Each structure stands twice: as C-alpha cells, then as structure tokens.
Amino acid sequence: MSEQLAPTLCPPRVRHHDVIVVGAGQAGLAVSWHLTRRGIDHLLLERDTTAHEWRDGRWDNFTLVTPNWQCVLPGYAYDGPDPDGFMARDEVYRFVRGYADSFGAPVLEHAGVRAVTRAPRGGYDLETAAGSFHANQVVVATGGYHVPTVPRFAERLPASITQLHSAGYRSPAALPAGAVLVVGTGQSGAQIAEDLHLAGREVHLAVGNAPRVARFYRGRDCVAWLHDMGHYDVPIEDQPGGIGKRENTNHYVTGRDGGRDIDLRRFALEGMALYGRMTGLDPDGTARFDTSLERSLDAADAVADGIKNAIDGYIARAGIDAPMEPRYTPVWRPEHERTALDLRAAGISAVVWSVGFRTDYRWLRAGVFDGEGHPCHNRGVTTSPGLYFVGLPWLHTWGSGRFAAIARDAEYLAERIAAAATATVAA
Incomplete structure (x- = not known):
C-alpha cells in the first residue's frame, strides 16, 4: 500500500497530556505556571497566537483601566517605570507574551479546539485544528466574551x-x-465615545445603565483605596445579589493620559449628543430611544458617590490622614430627552455597537451550563470530573476577571488539579 493512502485507513494519532488548558491568555498562562512548578504534564492549546486578544481585540488608543501595579501574575509582575500608570494595548500584549516566555509555557499555537467530549476511557477527547488529543483534565481559559452581539434591528x-x-x-x-453613533456605555462604549470625541468627531451616544467610578479620590486612585479595603477579595457568594453579580456591567472610567474620570455630562457640554437607551430603528433610518437618559446619568453618579462614601468610611475607621475633596456636582442635565434621530439628516456615517458579547461553548460538550449558556461552577470547579474554568468575570471575586486576582484563582485550580491527579494515581 502506498504511503500516501495509509493515513486514510489508519486511526489518527492521539496525543495525550495529563492536563490540557484551552486558551493562552493571562489566565491560561497563570494556570500553566502553577502546573509547571508542580511538574504536572500539560499543554496549552491556542486558536491563534499567545495573548493575541490584547493586540488584535483592542482599539489603537486602548489602555488598561486598572493601574500597572495591579498587573501581577504568578511569579511575574509589572516592573516598569510607571506603576501608577496604565499600560497601553501593545504594552499589555508584550507584558503577557513576556510572561509566557519567562517560564517557557508549553503553548501550541494555531490549534483551535473544535470539540471537547468525555472520553469512554475517562478524561476528555479534544478535536483541534492541530489534530486529536486526550487529557485527564481540562481547563477552559477562553474568557467569557466570545461572540459580539448586536440588536436584531441593526x-x-x-x-x-x-x-x-x-x-x-x-x-x-x-x-x-x-458623525458617529455609539450605542452603549459600558467600559468599551464610554471609552470609544471619548476616543472619537477627543479626535474631534461629532458623536451621538446612546447611554445605557452602566455605573461609573471616579478615577481619583482623596489623593489616590480609587482602585488603590478599594484594593486596601479588600473589596476585590470578597467572594461572590458574600456579595449583595450573590452570583447575580456575574451579569453586572463594569464601571466606566479611563486610564488614558494618566487616568481620569469619564464624565458623560461634560462631554454633553462640549457638544456630544446624549440619548437614552436605543430601542429600535425605523425602516426610514430613524433611530428610536427611550427616556432613560437622566435616570441613567443619575444612577451612574450615585454609584460613584457610593464608592466615595465607602472610601470615606474606611479612611475614618483606619485613622488615615487623607486630603478632603469636594463631591462631584453634575455639570449638565438634559433639558428634554430626544427620542428620535434621523440618521441621514444627522450625517451619521457609522454606528459602533457596544452592547456586549454572548458566550459560545458549543464546542464543549459537557452538561455544566445553565439555560443561558453560562458555565455552572464553584470557583471554577464544575460537576464534570476534571473540568475547570478560569479567567471569567466574578469567577470567585470582583478581581477574578482582571490581573488582580488571576494568580489566586489559578493557584486554587492548580491545587484541585494536583489533588485529582494524585487520587487517580493512587487508584
């Protein structure tokens, strides 16, 4: 039989690893670091290249909204000249790539996972763009933002x-x-509106219900205060609303130009047109909005003020000498709320939808999801033996979705993985 025909008649070669981590961003790499230290055989499968989302999935002027000193991964931390600054997109990419290189993370790039199923012999079978694999345990480190969503009326x-x-x-x-219409005011929407505004573009902004936070208060970054207060360390089950927190929108603020507030009211004074939530689009090209603008602005301000109240209380209890600071006073209020915008008449040339993402775990064939496709887990541990998640917002605490607490989450899972591996050997 010819050598060319033989592969079609023989079963494909299946490569085995004790653990396979799906995704080589900072979360997957953090787990890999711990597994490497424990001498556990593992491989990271990455559909593109290591840390590529930081380079390919952010806009040109993107910066972190958390200060550089919070960029701490297991065995690796930011050591640049500006710990209180905010790394730009390409700097973050280099930081995470440097982390992978620092311990020789075993990453197989361009190996997108097409299917993960429970194997009859135990463990999991994985079909990928780079061939077939089997693993005793699998860690899913693909994040929680997979498919960009837009409203049907788009x-x-x-x-x-x-x-x-x-x-x-x-x-x-x-x-x-x-002119540009930006729809949504989560972190991305608010920062993109600012990016366009600073570039001198005419911006129309449909404001959602996202909260905001002040960049600085009483002499420090609010993140620094909240860090000292232990706010990022409170488990989700101890938070008001419990696991419902996982559906919350992040507070908008920016790290651009050294960090500052994003004040949508100030933008309105400077000429940005603000509307309530976008509710539809007429066949003639007229956009429709509800009358939630003032309520949304007030609610965002109330959240920022509530955070300041918590900081004040902490300062008082701890006896900290911190400068006093006047509270924010709204600089603009809508005289009336516009509920319609003729896009052609307004010269709108582009619409940027910033209304979120949905998960897509269709490739993961395991009964560990709720009715909306979100994984069910306890600190990343699922009910399917040997299957874990890491790097999700609110995996365990508010810090879980950012650099601040990935190290803790990764260590916790590595301990569970090591214990399971030991139990399997003993059996």
Missing part, C-alpha cells in the same frame, strides 16, 4: 452607514468621515 440600518461592533473598532481615522 439589520435595518441603511446600507450607506458603516456599522461595526466595539470589538472591531480601531480608531476614528478608520471610520468614514461624518
């Missing part, structure tokens, strides 16, 4: 108007000339 936009999701936004110059 299909009614006139063909002459460019539309893209925030995940595809790169810069003001990359959009056609004209």
Whole structure:
C-alpha cells in the first residue's frame, strides 16, 4: 500500500497530556505556571497566537483601566517605570507574551479546539485544528466574551452607514468621515465615545445603565483605596445579589493620559449628543430611544458617590490622614430627552455597537451550563470530573476577571488539579 493512502485507513494519532488548558491568555498562562512548578504534564492549546486578544481585540488608543501595579501574575509582575500608570494595548500584549516566555509555557499555537467530549476511557477527547488529543483534565481559559452581539434591528440600518461592533473598532481615522453613533456605555462604549470625541468627531451616544467610578479620590486612585479595603477579595457568594453579580456591567472610567474620570455630562457640554437607551430603528433610518437618559446619568453618579462614601468610611475607621475633596456636582442635565434621530439628516456615517458579547461553548460538550449558556461552577470547579474554568468575570471575586486576582484563582485550580491527579494515581 502506498504511503500516501495509509493515513486514510489508519486511526489518527492521539496525543495525550495529563492536563490540557484551552486558551493562552493571562489566565491560561497563570494556570500553566502553577502546573509547571508542580511538574504536572500539560499543554496549552491556542486558536491563534499567545495573548493575541490584547493586540488584535483592542482599539489603537486602548489602555488598561486598572493601574500597572495591579498587573501581577504568578511569579511575574509589572516592573516598569510607571506603576501608577496604565499600560497601553501593545504594552499589555508584550507584558503577557513576556510572561509566557519567562517560564517557557508549553503553548501550541494555531490549534483551535473544535470539540471537547468525555472520553469512554475517562478524561476528555479534544478535536483541534492541530489534530486529536486526550487529557485527564481540562481547563477552559477562553474568557467569557466570545461572540459580539448586536440588536436584531441593526439589520435595518441603511446600507450607506458603516456599522461595526466595539470589538472591531480601531480608531476614528478608520471610520468614514461624518458623525458617529455609539450605542452603549459600558467600559468599551464610554471609552470609544471619548476616543472619537477627543479626535474631534461629532458623536451621538446612546447611554445605557452602566455605573461609573471616579478615577481619583482623596489623593489616590480609587482602585488603590478599594484594593486596601479588600473589596476585590470578597467572594461572590458574600456579595449583595450573590452570583447575580456575574451579569453586572463594569464601571466606566479611563486610564488614558494618566487616568481620569469619564464624565458623560461634560462631554454633553462640549457638544456630544446624549440619548437614552436605543430601542429600535425605523425602516426610514430613524433611530428610536427611550427616556432613560437622566435616570441613567443619575444612577451612574450615585454609584460613584457610593464608592466615595465607602472610601470615606474606611479612611475614618483606619485613622488615615487623607486630603478632603469636594463631591462631584453634575455639570449638565438634559433639558428634554430626544427620542428620535434621523440618521441621514444627522450625517451619521457609522454606528459602533457596544452592547456586549454572548458566550459560545458549543464546542464543549459537557452538561455544566445553565439555560443561558453560562458555565455552572464553584470557583471554577464544575460537576464534570476534571473540568475547570478560569479567567471569567466574578469567577470567585470582583478581581477574578482582571490581573488582580488571576494568580489566586489559578493557584486554587492548580491545587484541585494536583489533588485529582494524585487520587487517580493512587487508584
């Protein structure tokens, strides 16, 4: 039989590892570091290249919203000249790539996982772009933001108007000339609106219900105060609302130019047009909005003020000498709420949808998901033996979705993985 025909008649070669980690971003790499220290055989499978989301999935002027001193991974920490600053996109990419290189993380790139199933002989079978694998245990480190979402009525936009999701936004110059409508004010939407505004573009912004936080208060970054207060360490089950916190939108703020508040009211004074939540789009190209603008602005301010109240209380209890600071006073209020916008008449050339993502775990064939497709777990440990998640928002605490607590989450899972491996050997 010819050598060329033989592979079609023989079973594919299956490569085995004790542990396979799906995803080579900072969360997967943190788990890998712990497994490497314990001498546990493992492999990271990455559909693209290591840490590529930091380079390919952010806009040109992106910066972290958490200070550089919080960028701490197991055995590795930011050691640059600006610990209180905020790394830009490419700096974060180099930081995470440098982490992978620092311990020789065993990453197989361009090996996107197509299916993970329970193996009849135990463990898990994985089908990937790089072939077939088997692992005793699997860690899913693909994050929680997989598929960009847009409202169904987006299909009614006139063909002459460019539309893209925030995940595809790169810069003001990359959009056609004209006014831009940004829909949504989570972290991405608010920062993209600011990016366009600072570039001198005419911006129309549909404001959602995202909260905000002050960048600095009483002489320090609010993140520093909250860190000292242990706010990022409170388990989700001890938070008001419990696991419902996982559905919360992040507070908007920016690390740009050394860090500052994002004040949508100030933007309005400077010419940005604000609306309530976008509710629909008429066939003639008229966008519709509800009358939630003032309520949303007030609610965002109330959250920021509540955080300041908590900081004040901590300062008082701890007897800290910190400068006093006047509270924020709204600089603008809508005289009336506009509920319609003729996109053509307003010269809108582009719409940026910043309304979130949905999960997509169709490749993971395990009964560990709720009715909305979110994984069910306790600190990343699922009911399917040897299957774990890491790097999800609120996996265990508020810090879980950021650099701040990935080290802790990764260590916890590595301990569970090591214990399971030991039990298997003993059996």
